[in-house]
Amino acid sequence: MYQLTTDRDFDRWRDLARQMLAGQISPPQILWLDREDEPSLLSNTALTPPVSSQPAAQTRVPREYLDLASKVACHRDPDRWNLLYRTLWRLTHGEPELLERVTDDDVYQLGAMERDVRRDRHKMTAFVRFRQVPAESGEEHFVAWHRPDHYIVRLTAPFFRGRFAAMRWTILTPDDSVAWDGHTLHFGPGVPQSQAPQADELESLWRTYYANIFNPARIKIAAMKKELPVRHWSTLPETQLIPDLLAEAPRRVEEMTRKSRENARPGSGPRSSGSARPGDAAAGDLYSASTSPETYASGLPAGKAATFPWTAEPFIPQSRSLKVLAEASKNCRGCDLCDIGSQVVFGEGPHDAMVMFVGEQPGDQEDRQGRPFVGPAGQLLDEVLQQVGIIRDECYVTNSVKHFKFEPRGTRRIHAKPSSREVSACQPWLVREIEVVRPQILVCLGSTAAQTLLGRDFRVTQRRGDVMKTEWSPWTMATIHPSALLRIPDEALRAKSRGEFEADLAKVAEQIAKLKAG
Amino acid sequence: MELRQKLAILADAAKYDASCASSGSRRRNDGTQLGDTTKIGICHSYTPDGRCVSLLKILLTNYCIYDCQFCVNRVTSDTPRARFTPAEVAHLTIEFYKRNYIEGLFLSSGIIRSVDYTMEQLIEVARLLRYQENFNGYIHLKTVPGASPELIERAGLVADRLSANVELPTQEDLDRLAPEKSRQQIEKTMQEMAGQILASGEEVRKHKSAPKFAPAGQSTQMIVGATASTDGQILQTADALYRRHRLRRVYYSAYSPIPHGDDRLPPEPPPLIREHRLYQSDWLIRFYGFGVNELTTAAEPNLSLEMDPKLSWALRNRDRFPVDLNKAPRELLLRIPGLGVRNVDRIIQIRRHQSIRLDDLAKLRAPMRRIRAFVITADHNPEALRIDRDDLAHRVVTPHVQLELFAAAGSARTGEV
Ligand code: SF4
Ligand code: SF4
Numbered sequence: 001m002y003q004l005t006t007d008r009d010f011d012r013w014r015d016l017a018r019q020m021l022a023g024q025i026s027p028p029q030i031l032w033l034d035r036e037d038e039p040s041l042l043s044n045t046a047l048t049p050p051v052s053s054q055p056a057a058q059t060r061v062p063r064e065y066l067d068l069a070s071k072v073a074c075h076r077d078p079d080r081w082n083l084l085y086r087t088l089w090r091l092t093h094g095e096p097e098l099l100e101r102v103t104d105d106d107v108y109q110l111g112a113m114e115r116d117v118r119r120d121r122h123k124m125t126a127f128v129r130f131r132q133v134p135a136e137s138g139e140e141h142f143v144a145w146h147r148p149d150h151y152i153v154r155l156t157a158p159f160f161r162g163r164f165a166a167m168r169w170t171i172l173t174p175d176d177s178v179a180w181d182g183h184t185l186h187f188g189p190g191v192p193q194s195q196a197p198q199a200d201e202l203e204s205l206w207r208t209y210y211a212n213i214f215n216p217a218r219i220k221i222a223a224m225k226k227e228l229p230v231r232h233w234s235t236l237p238e239t240q241l242i243p244d245l246l247a248e249a250p251r252r253v254e255e256m257t258r259k260s261r262e263n264a265r266p267g268s269g270p271r272s273s274g275s276a277r278p279g280d281a282a283a284g285d286l287y288s289a290s291t292s293p294e295t296y297a298s299g300l301p302a303g304k305a306a307t308f309p310w311t312a313e314p315f316i317p318q319s320r321s322l323k324v325l326a327e328a329s330k331n332c333r334g335c336d337l338c339d340i341g342s343q344v345v346f347g348e349g350p351h352d353a354m355v356m357f358v359g360e361q362p363g364d365q366e367d368r369q370g371r372p373f374v375g376p377a378g379q380l381l382d383e384v385l386q387q388v389g390i391i392r393d394e395c396y397v398t399n400s401v402k403h404f405k406f407e408p409r410g411t412r413r414i415h416a417k418p419s420s421r422e423v424s425a426c427q428p429w430l431v432r433e434i435e436v437v438r439p440q441i442l443v444c445l446g447s448t449a450a451q452t453l454l455g456r457d458f459r460v461t462q463r464r465g466d467v468m469k470t471e472w473s474p475w476t477m478a479t480i481h482p483s484a485l486l487r488i489p490d491e492a493l494r495a496k497s498r499g500e501f502e503a504d505l506a507k508v509a510e511q512i513a514k515l516k517a518g
Numbered sequence: 519m520e521l522r523q524k525l526a527i528l529a530d531a532a533k534y535d536a537s538c539a540s541s542g543s544r545r546r547n548d549g550t551q552l553g554d555t556t557k558i559g560i561c562h563s564y565t566p567d568g569r570c571v572s573l574l575k576i577l578l579t580n581y582c583i584y585d586c587q588f589c590v591n592r593v594t595s596d597t598p599r600a601r602f603t604p605a606e607v608a609h610l611t612i613e614f615y616k617r618n619y620i621e622g623l624f625l626s627s628g629i630i631r632s633v634d635y636t637m638e639q640l641i642e643v644a645r646l647l648r649y650q651e652n653f654n655g656y657i658h659l660k661t662v663p664g665a666s667p668e669l670i671e672r673a674g675l676v677a678d679r680l681s682a683n684v685e686l687p688t689q690e691d692l693d694r695l696a697p698e699k700s701r702q703q704i705e706k707t708m709q710e711m712a713g714q715i716l717a718s719g720e721e722v723r724k725h726k727s728a729p730k731f732a733p734a735g736q737s738t739q740m741i742v743g744a745t746a747s748t749d750g751q752i753l754q755t756a757d758a759l760y761r762r763h764r765l766r767r768v769y770y771s772a773y774s775p776i777p778h779g780d781d782r783l784p785p786e787p788p789p790l791i792r793e794h795r796l797y798q799s800d801w802l803i804r805f806y807g808f809g810v811n812e813l814t815t816a817a818e819p820n821l822s823l824e825m826d827p828k829l830s831w832a833l834r835n836r837d838r839f840p841v842d843l844n845k846a847p848r849e850l851l852l853r854i855p856g857l858g859v860r861n862v863d864r865i866i867q868i869r870r871h872q873s874i875r876l877d878d879l880a881k882l883r884a885p886m887r888r889i890r891a892f893v894i895t896a897d898h899n900p901e902a903l904r905i906d907r908d909d910l911a912h913r914v915v916t917p918h919v920q921l922e923l924f925a926a927a928g929s930a931r932t933g934e935v
Contacts, residue, residue: 103881212529220568228564
């Protein structure tokens with residue numbers, strides 16, 4: 001077994017690979033690493049490759065492969081070197097036409113990585129934002145901080161050299177940096193964002209442009225996020241406007257709709273084209289009225305009552321970071337509840353929590369504070385958790401539906417049960433949370449959560465406390481929702497149910513102890 | 519008026535122009551200039567309406583002496599007005615460009631004083647950028663129909679792309695809503711541009727240093743749904759323009775009601791999905807070998823909103839299916855619903871080495887639900903046997919409407935079906 005280090009350098013890999021190939025060392029005999037200091041998984045590895053005496057002609061491969069490989073080498077996946085060597089091996093061992101078989105697993109994988117790198121390079125050319133910094137020489141100097149997904153700085157620097165040849169500029173990223181002095185590109189180590197310049201005067205003019213070229217009547221957030229992934233937002237000066245633009249949009253659209261309705265009022269009679277009324281400052285806004293993204297999607301004529309896609313799917317970014325997901329959920333318009341409560345209430349807790357609790361939906365207090373289980377039901381849950389010895393901060397706590405649903409009664413907001421359409425619309429958020437946290441213990445609180453995850457005909461009353469292995473978690477259980485406990489009028493019955501609730505959570509505590517011990 | 523305020527008004531007025539392309543031109547930087555252009559262009563940002571921001575898209579002014587009923591800038595509108603000086607536009611373009619916010623400038627204008635005066639002002643901005651600021655990025659200039667040939671020539675020498683808007687699908691539509699404009703005049707301007715583009719292309723081929731005239735060609739924009747013209751008529755017009763003037767692109771822009779529009783205008787906008795269907799059809803005509811008459815019929819002169827035009831064509835022509843993926847020529851593969859040009863070419867490549875099976879399609883990320891009914895593969899595909907059943911349409915139409923939503927976002931750029 002050989003352990004080889006590439007230092008993230010394609011040329012070095014190529015040299016090593018050539019020697020390995022010449023020495024007839026097959027792919028499973030080599031472990032390729034990015035860096036020397038990576039923990040080795042193997043004992044007894046030879047660190048130096050055998051020196052070969054074979055002629056170099058044997059390693060002739062298509063140009064196309066080298067091109068592809070040099071791109072794939074920039075991918076962040078540590079397994080890429082192994083994949084590259086394996087395909088190189090196959091190309092030189094009886095499968096010279098391998099690259100044409102694009103559905104072969106290895107070739108497919110290479111193609112997918114090449115696409116990732118290509119997309120990342122393209123995004124870098126698009127999203128680098130230079131900020132002007134004072135330079136001693138009196139010459140203008142521009143500096144940008146950018147966060148690529150892959151190691152693409154060397155690959156992409158020539159683009160910037162070509163375009164900004166007459167400028168002095170520097171691009172900083174967490175892994176590498178590059179500077180252009182008018183003659184040469186200088187590459188250097190990575191730099192944290194905190195060391196980059198923080199502002200540029202022109203940014204506020206740029207934001208003015210961005211805000212005005214946006215048409216509030218055609219909101220398509222999912223489409224935007226697909227092309228402008230949320231992870232890049234922090235380095236783009238214009239994106240800080242997005243929440244405000246979105247918040248303002250319904251009002252602006254409403255104003256437009258109202259005005260064009262006034263316009264189309266029947267019986268107003270034919271007007272001469274010169275009858276414009278004064279006082280319409282926002283006239284430009286009226287251009288395209290009342291076209292919501294929903295009417296776009298379904299192809300319904302605009303002007304009908306708004307319909308929703310009834311799934312949160314298009315609003316969920318690729319990311320596996322709970323922070324990013326929580327941020328993204330604020331813009332969800334998956335169902336009609338998005339316009340009702342004051343904010344979305346996303347789950348809370350460590351991303352590697354052992355235990356996950358899933359409730360029904362946020363209530364009045366949760367809606368006000370933006371955090372799950374902080375109202376009366378949450379307090380009851382805390383109380384019982386403490387009683388059985390479970391630390392809430394170690395658990396991930398969330399709800400099946402992320403928005404509050406209620407009916408106003410005077411000044412009070414009375415909790416209303418979410419419809420099954422709303423529950424199923426919101427389910428993709430929950431599924432993603434489970435995928436990220438991968439809880440070893442999953443507890444459904446109440447029938448909404450139980451039916452969402454365990455099936456329509458699951459009856460909590462009959463099967464509470466049962467431990468099941470499900471697709472969501474090896475140890476899944478459903479129990480009563482604490483707010484249901486609070487609502488039981490009969491005192492004796494309430495006490496009995498509370499006892500059952502406590503017993504169920506005690507079982508959870510037991511399982512935690514078992515897992516922690518073993 | 520402060521620069522910021524002008525920018526706000528004149529960007530707002532420009533947002534109805536659908537074109538955002540910055541592609542099709544290749545300017546190399548000689549090492550002393552600011553900027554270059556790339557073959558495909560770059561989208562530097564996206565707004566929450568899902569559209570890309572590639573160029574600084576603004577009007578030089580939104581004053582206009584014309585009275586096109588569908589336009590917010592028409593003389594009788596009471597929208598707030600502003601006017602940039604050419605130097606202000608050049609300054610904004612340069613400073614935005616240096617910070618990598620944009621690929622260049624897309625400049626349009628309301629008509630002030632006269633057609634030629636307006637054209638001169640637009641050219642002046644581009645001239646400042648090219649010769650004073652040493653700017654080598656992308657410039658798209660609107661050409662005002664009826665401008666004198668000398669001005670058009672000057673515009674083409676400083677711009678990458680030119681465009682004269684056809685505005686509405688038919689002359690009758692223009693008569694109704696834009697009385698000052700005529701198709702004949704618009705096409706005359708297009709023809710002049712086409713002639714210059716062609717001539718310059720030949721010159722450049724002969725000697726490399728010959729001056730380039732609008733290297734990214736010309737495009738146009740048509741407003742859809744402001745009049746009763748059908749999709750069939752719209753596509754006829756587009757097809758004729760493509761052929762007569764070798765346009766690079768026709769942009770379709772769904773009409774939306776404007777303040778105090780008069781009674782000749784419809785009160786409701788057309789569904790935006792109609793715009794998307796037109797882009798898809800446009801693509802089928804240009805790259806998939808479809809004839810303009812195949813996409814709509816006398817009985818159904820408008821495109822279906824529920825399904826894409828290729829699928830509805832296939833459902834009308836079931837006798838041509840299923841198609842054998844392992845044998846059919848390229849032209850036939852291109853007619854299969856759900857197969858784009860790229861996948862067709864990949865299939866042709868793969869089948870030289872192995873036969874195509876259903877899971878190869880899945881790996882090519884082809885939409886299986888749509889395709890399955892129309893193809894024969896090397897393995898068993900029961901769906902293909904049901905091609906004649908009445909419920910076919912139900913079985914192949916994608917159940918998730920949001921897929922359309924994603925697709926629609928890119929349609930102006932790719933139109934891929
Ligand atoms: S309830 Fe869920 S699906 Fe509905 S809008 Fe809120 S987050 Fe989106
Ligand atoms: S000429 Fe152009 S700017 Fe003027 S009213 Fe007509 S469409 Fe609008």
